[in-house]
Amino acid sequence: MVTRGGCHCGAVAFEVDGEPAEVERCNCSICTKKGYLHWIIEAARFRLLRGSDKLAVYTFNTKAAKHYFCSACGVASFYIPRSDPDKVDVNARCLDGIDPQKLHVVELDGRNWEKAIELRRKTAAAAVEPRK
Secondary structure, three states, X not given: OEEEEEOOOOOOEEEEEOOOOEEEEEOOHHHHHHOOOEEEEEHHHEEEEEOHHHEEEEOOOOOOOEEEEEOOOOOOXXXXXXXXXXXXXXXXXXXXXXXXXXXXXXXXXXXXXXXXXXXXXXXXXXXXXOOO
């Protein structure tokens, strides 16, 4: 399945292989203000269809995350996350045909980012570790 998405004005459009089953809601300063619902995917599953010339980027603090947004309408539909710089973080609210109210949402304590990411990585590693 391919899911399409983009910004409000349509200048930026992308497609992703798959659809989200679960997303994260972060309480950090930027995610709270943007209302972002995070769906982090492998970069190979993401294809920018149009709008590379319309994308602007915002960075702050460590400058590791690249927060892309449409320079025409201001919508931030995806970014390169600090936690996973080899992946793409798609804003599930910007996906066509996906009702964000029906997604399973996991809370991420982004106000305590380092601890939250360490816990997420440990939890993910434990999930793939073979049982003895």
